[in-house]
Amino acid sequence: MPWRRGPLRPIPRFFARSMPKGIFPRSLIIIIAPMVLLQSVLAFVFMERHWQMVTQRLSAAVVRDVASIIDMIETFPQDARMSQVIRIADQDMDLDLTVLPPSALPAPVRSPIFDILNGILGSEMADEVKRPFWLDTTSNPNSVEIRVQIPDHVLKIVAKRKSVYASKTYIFWIWMVGTSLVLIVIAILFLRNQIRPIQALAEAADNFGRGQQTPADFRPAGASEVRRASLAFIQMRDRIERQIEQRTQMLNGVSHDLRTILTRFRLQLEFMDESEDKRELQRDVEEMQRMLEGYLAFAKDEQGEDVGELDLEQMMQRLQSDADRKGKSVETDVDGDPLITVRPDSFTRLVTNLVANAVRHANRISVRARHEGRWLTVAVEDDGPGIPAEKRDEVFKPFVRLDTARNIDAGGTGLGLSIARDIARSHGGDILLSDSSMGGLRALVRIPA
Incomplete structure (x- = not known):
């Protein structure tokens, strides 16, 4: 593959070094990684679609109320304090209206990069009110301030943030994170139960490979494939132990017979007169004894x-x-x-x-x-x-x-x-x-x- 020879070649090695080696953490990654990816996609869709749509509808409703207030002021004669308009805005529209003397609007307030309220509310105001306006959506976490410039007055309108903004998004996050944690806990419990027989099989095979006894409580368990592997290991272990036992018994018999013959040689040599031939024969018998012990030790390997x-x-x-x-x-x-x-x-x-x-x-x-x-x-x-x-x-x-x-x-x-x-x-x-x-x-x- 081209990426194996190009600048991306170290990436697979990095992942290979970073990945855990055990089957349990790798299985968790296989389960958690798609879950995190799915939750991320859902969150993005929610933020981009549902949350934005709800905020747009709430903002449009508040902007229509603001347009209605302006329409009342310009259509019907009002007293100097505009008390009737203020009362209607407070009681019927849940807006805090203040009439200010004519003045220039403040400088625009810089909004955070990811603040969608300022953009949506500003777009609705431009389309519906069509008069100079000013927005402040960041100074107060509980309210939004709107100023509209009309002939002879500046209207200061304060609306509750929940009236223009979908502020209950934390419920979505709680449900998303909560369900994810519940699923992860269930996955961990299930995986532990499934992986435990594999770990037991690995431990039994490791002990047997080092010449140690397998755990007394080891038995086939888990999924059908793991049970078959465990049963095959037990059968293999039994066959090897039987072969070792048979070999040991055979070698014990052979060594006994050969030692008996060498002992008879020694006894016969003891009855011979001292001579150079006797000493040579004794050295040969000792050499045969030592070689016999070496061969038997190599064959037996002290497995028992x-x-x-x-x-x-x-x-x-x-x-x-x-x-x-x-x-x-x-x-x-x-x-x-x-x-x-x-x-x-x-x-x-x-x-x-x-x-x-x-x-x-x-x-x-x-x-x-x-x-x-x-x-x-x-x-x-x-x-x-x-x-x-x-x-x-x-x-x-x-x-x-x-x-x-x-x-x-x-x-x-x-x-x-x-x-x-x-x-x-x-x-x-x-x-x-x-x-x-x-x-x-x-x-x-x-x-x-």
């Missing part, structure tokens, strides 16, 4: 663990102790609340894998955690050789071995980073790799906690 609280400071102390035993330096720092809501064993394994990967290839390691709002970020940096940028996505694949062997060590399984990313994503977050200011690799974990 419940969510609980984890103290980051205690976890950092354990990481420091493990690094000290290996002769490596690990600096730790925790910013914010140290208590986080995660699956404790899984998250500890995530950070431990990243730190262990750094310890194998670097001398100095930094682990910094920042807990702000509902998000937790953990940055693990080192001064090691790092990983080339084009291979950083590849190292997260299972069993991938780089030439530099950054993601594994001698005899390793190549699953450390894969397990770490799976755990991060099961918590609703992810891991990003980049260059470290220390000269090596920087692994940034960001999860909701």
Whole structure:
């Protein structure tokens, strides 16, 4: 579209940034915006048509009374005070008439821009009276003053404002604003009832995506489309949980059988005489045990663990102790609340894998955690050789071995980073790799906690 490439291009972006993100406020805008537009059109039509028409008719009636007074004065002989005309004007026409000696009319009074009374009344006076006149429609909020110049006199006529002006317009505004507020309240109540099931579905899906239990009171509700979506989510969740349970049971059986075989190997080796062959076989059995544990941990991913609280400071102390035993330096720092809501064993394994990967290839390691709002970020940096940028996505694949062997060590399984990313994503977050200011690799974990 042309406007997307012209000077109007920023307008859609402005509206996109300004629009609320939630479905509830957006639904309110969809309802309120047409209502406001309709009310504005009605108000304009009323102001331009009805209000102007009523004011014109009232003004014409008062001007005819003024013309009648002038006609009486010029047609019938009057006394010097014109008492009869003043009495008729007061009693029959509800006008306050004062006869002034001949003089020049005052200068015109400037009226507000949106004052329609001055224009309508002046137009009626010019058409009906056809004599020099002067109007003051703004000095007194309760009355309108008219002066007419006739031979030998100046007539000063004061009429009540409600006699020449549609002054009850506030009733229209009260009804318009009142009905709008009532409709908005009804719309809010209705929308809240309709959107609540959608919000419940979003919360259940978010909890399930982070490995947490869905709310106990979650059930299909709301409109038929929302009910179908909720039912589809429940069925999907049940299928996934059954698959996880079946996989866990299978892995438990496989791990039991394999551990049994490895235990028999160890027992047989114990009956052998000490020799270089025995030591080689023992190392092979230990290596098989470690690889088996790594494969099973990658396959199980500890999905069955419940969510609980984890103290980051205690976890950092354990990481420091493990690094000290290996002769490596690990600096730790925790910013914010140290208590986080995660699956404790899984998250500890995530950070431990990243730190262990750094310890194998670097001398100095930094682990910094920042807990702000509902998000937790953990940055693990080192001064090691790092990983080339084009291979950083590849190292997260299972069993991938780089030439530099950054993601594994001698005899390793190549699953450390894969397990770490799976755990991060099961918590609703992810891991990003980049260059470290220390000269090596920087692994940034960001999860909701």
